Amino acid sequence: MDQNNTPHPNVPNDTAVMTVKDWIITLLILAIPIVNPIMIFVWAFGDGNKNRKHLMQAYLWIALVCLIIMIPLVFFIMTRFPAAVMQQHNLGQPAYEAPMNNMPSEKFDANSLPEQDSSADNMLEQESEAASEVPEEVPENAEAAQ
Known part of the structure; x- marks a missing residue:
């Protein structure tokens, strides 16, 4: 091929050098997912440019x-x-x-837990009873406390 991209009269078209535009088109076609494998086999085993044919055969x-x-x-x-x-x-x-390793081997039984009444009144009563049961220790004289 000469500069104006016309084939030389003595060179067959299937062995002509592929231009950059031809390679860009080839690569764009190969970028299409479903078309890609089909075109690889078409170019590798079909009639066409020998350069592209040899490239696709090498790829396979x-x-x-x-x-x-x-x-x-x-x-x-x-x-x-x-x-x-x-x-x-x-x-x-x-x-x-x-x-x-850190758990007991017996299975957990929810029925074995003590019953708890969660009402607010009972909770207040339990707190007041617990506070009244604690004896207050008051020193007999202030000097003994210090």
């Missing part, structure tokens, strides 16, 4: 190698790591079966 080879490496790695992590985490944090057991 790299994707295949990454997939071959990632499948066993993910399988290994998913089978080994969660079991270790669950054992460490006692996950996988219901909360009521989890060991509690």
Whole structure:
């Protein structure tokens, strides 16, 4: 191609050098989520520019190698790591079966608690009775207190 972007008569169009505009359009098409995989295969195996075709074939080879490496790695992590985490944090057991070191082993029984009357009058009476039961210690003479 020469400067005005017209193909050279001896160079076939499928091997012409792609311009920056062609690459920008290619990258924008690859940025579309559903269109992306379809266009990769179309450009990799279809008739078109050889530069784009070779780039997409290289992309597919790299994707295949990454997939071959990632499948066993993910399988290994998913089978080994969660079991270790669950054992460490006692996950996988219901909360009521989890060991509690500071709690008594007997189950809590709400019926064994003493009954309490929460009315305001009874509370005032209990406070006054408690205050009257405390003996006041008054020294016999002021000198003995000091």
